[in-house]
Amino acid sequence: MPEPLKNQPAKRLMGVLGKGASYAVMGIFAFMTIAPLVWLILSSFKSTTEFRLNRVGLPHIWTTINYPGAWKLGEFSQLIGNSFIYTLGATLGIIFFSILAGFAFAKIKSRATPILYGSFVLGILLSIQSLMVPLFIEVSQLDRLLTDLFRVLGILKNGQVNFFYDSRFGVLLIYVGSGLPTAIYLSTEYIKGIPYALVEAARIDGATYFKIFRWLILPMSVPIATTVAILNITGLWNEFALINILVSRTQLKSLPLGVFKFTSNLTSDWGKQFAALVIGMAPMLLFYIGFRKQITKGVAAGAVKG
Amino acid sequence: MARTIHGRSEERLAYWTMVLPAVLLYLLVLGFPIIISIILSVSNYNGGKMFGGEPWKIVGFQQFQRLIRDSFFWAALKNNIYIVLVSIFGQLPLGFIFAYLIYRRIVKFGDFWQGVLYMPNIISVIVIGIMWAIIFSPNGLIAEIMNRLYAGSISHQITQIFNAAGGFNITDDVVRQLIHASGPVAGQTFTDPPTELKQFILTYDPTKLELLKHDLVNLLGTKWTPTFLSKPDVAMLPVLFVILWCWTGLYLILFLANMQKIDVQIIEAARIDGASEGQVMSRVVLPSLSGVIVNAAILCIAGSLNSFALVFAMTRGGPARVTELLSIYMYDAAFFGTPNYPLANAIALSIVLLSMVLIVITKLVEKRYGGRE
Structure with missing residues (x-):
């Protein structure tokens, strides 16, 4: 074929130019992604005085002096502990309840399934953040109702019940609930792929559904449980909008709330502010460095259609 | 017979025991709040005890009428729409092109680029918002x-x-x-x-x-003071830039994963037949990803309308409310100054309804122009 041959040198030139342009665009975007983060980390190792004089370059004197101050001021030892509780607790809750419901939706026949499952799938697209005001009213009113109830029953003499609002349990409930729609969709679709013959065989052998869940479905669902965990861990750890309105006591706050405090209080103490920001991003950055492959795969698998 | 031991009733009991916890949690976080927002948005409830406290009643659609005349509401909505547009016409195409460059190995070290570009997604948006606010401030990196x-x-x-x-x-x-x-x-x-x-x-x-x-x-020497975030007429631009900066990597990963499912032989065949990379991208890869792209667009819209924390941390809606979003308006109505719960709930309901409308439109577009998945 003479036609393509004639075009060959021009094509090759275009190829080289295209490659160059591709590397340039990719490089610029990657540089823009990483430069601010590197700058942030470098700045956290400068004293506030040095930052005033040297805002861009490497620190002349590397110092970690900002970290103990920021750590103490932000009460980060308390907050990081809370973040661990919320993230682990909610992730385990989401996994357990979504596989449990997913098993029922996928393998037990019921006329309720289309409506229930359908409404979960619909919920994937509705973000709970836009409902934070009614959610706040709901949790505080539930606590007031419980307080009244306990007073009538004589369990409570005075004081207030903090069961939903301003409690770890309340935060966990809301977090698990908000993670369920996507997780239930993923689990149900996954469990549908487990052959029904396995369930039937166990039924004929006399196993109850709970035994089948415990000894057959749960072990077989480890891959989807991993995906659900990966999908939720970073989001839960970084969650701000909901916990911001759900708790008011410092003992219950999570890491992002602690970092946010540094916007208003300390605008002139640059060193501490940078250290707080680095403390805020370090855990997930390490998690990412450790599990990058799994995270990427989980995200690609979890971005589901509604 | 095994069948008689486990009757229908055991099956039904098992089903409901397994489904009920999830359903209750779902009602707690989504069902009841939506009902509450519907009721309170037409009420005069002022934050007291809802049951057995100060009486409150349904007063009608005043809050919605107020919103329609409220210029701040429309300004916030406009900002939300800007975010939707930047997401759909910025994040998606960029993410797609980057994914294609990596997928076709036009650039080497695909793993590295992917790893770097996704990084902002795993960092708290609070950290990102504050970081960029500092960078754009007169004391920041750009000024320096x-x-x-x-x-x-x-x-x-x-x-x-x-x-x-x-x-x-x-x-x-x-x-x-x-x-x-x-x-x-x-x-x-x-x-x-x-x-x-x-x-x-x-x-x-x-x-x-x-x-x-x-x-x-x-x-x-000339002292240059950046006014990005303090000048009302341009303050939204840095916010949109950061949004583009933050989430492009997510769509890169999404598209790349789906490109890797395409049969390589189809692309090889097209290349041998003399198709250029641009043609392969637009005629082979793009059509086979159309379903994924629609899903990504829906994801984008839902996320954009609900964006809150990033802008809250970066500008808190300022200066003079020009970077305010619907969610920030709602937050301020409920938690800042004298609470106006009916107004806040009316805004919450508008966000929910708006997301639904936009998602339905996207779905219709998909049906009309045929997504393949």
Whole structure:
């Protein structure tokens, strides 16, 4: 074929130019992604005085002096502990309840399934953040109702019940609930792929559904449980909008709330502010460095259609 | 027979026991809040005890009427729409192109690029918002880099002027050149630049020329103060930039994963038949990803309308509410100053309804132009 041959040198030139342009665009975007983060980390190792004089370059004197101050001021030892509780607790809750419901939706026949499952799938697209005001009213009113109830029953003499609002349990409930729609969709679709013959065989052998869940479905669902965990861990750890309105006591706050405090209080103490920001991003950055492959795969698998 | 041991009732009990916890949690976070927002948005509830406290009642659609006339509501909605547009026409195409470059191995080290570009997604948006607010502030990275460029340029000019004059040799001509080099700055610093600047220079020890040069750079160099986040007419641009910066990597990963499912032989065949990379991208890869792209667009819309924390941390809706979003307006109505719960709930309901409308539109577009999945 003479036609393509004639075009060959021009094509090759275009190829080289295209490659160059591709590397340039990719490089610029990657540089823009990483430069601010590197700058942030470098700045956290400068004293506030040095930052005033040297805002861009490497620190002349590397110092970690900002970290103990920021750590103490932000009460980060308390907050990081809370973040661990919320993230682990909610992730385990989401996994357990979504596989449990997913098993029922996928393998037990019921006329309720289309409506229930359908409404979960619909919920994937509705973000709970836009409902934070009614959610706040709901949790505080539930606590007031419980307080009244306990007073009538004589369990409570005075004081207030903090069961939903301003409690770890309340935060966990809301977090698990908000993670369920996507997780239930993923689990149900996954469990549908487990052959029904396995369930039937166990039924004929006399196993109850709970035994089948415990000894057959749960072990077989480890891959989807991993995906659900990966999908939720970073989001839960970084969650701000909901916990911001759900708790008011410092003992219950999570890491992002602690970092946010540094916007208003300390605008002139640059060193501490940078250290707080680095403390805020370090855990997930390490998690990412450790599990990058799994995270990427989980995200690609979890971005589901509604 | 096994069948008789486990009857229908056992099956039904098992089903409901397994489904009920999830359903209750779902009602708690989504069902009841939606009902609450519907009821309270047409009420005069003021935050007291809902049951058995101060009485409150349904008063009608006043809040919605108020919102329709409220210029802040429309401004916030406009900002939300900007975010939707940047997401759909910025994040998605960029993510797609990056994914294609990596997928076709047009750029090497695909793993590395992917790893870097996804990084902002795993960092707390609070950290990202504060970080960019500092970078765009007058004390930030951009101001510093620009000022260094200005300082470098004027320092170079001052050195040249003194070299030409042969050292510490202060003539009126040298002073005039210095004033010229400084641009408008000398005129702003001194009322009568030629005489005052000359007097100032003559206070220096003639042997300390370097010190003089250094001080002149500081005195005469242009100071550049970025006003990105403080000027109302442009404050939304940095916010949109950060949104683009933050989430492009997510769509890169999404598209790349789905490209890798395409049969390689189809692409090889197209290439052998003489199709260029651009043609392969638009005629082979793009159509086979159309379903994924629609899903990504839906994800984008849902996320964009609900964006809150990033902008809340970066600008908190300021200056003068020009970067306010619907969610921030709602937050302020409920938690800032005197709470107005009916208004906040009306806004919440508008966000929910708006997301639904936009998602339905996207779905219809998909049906009309045929997504393949």
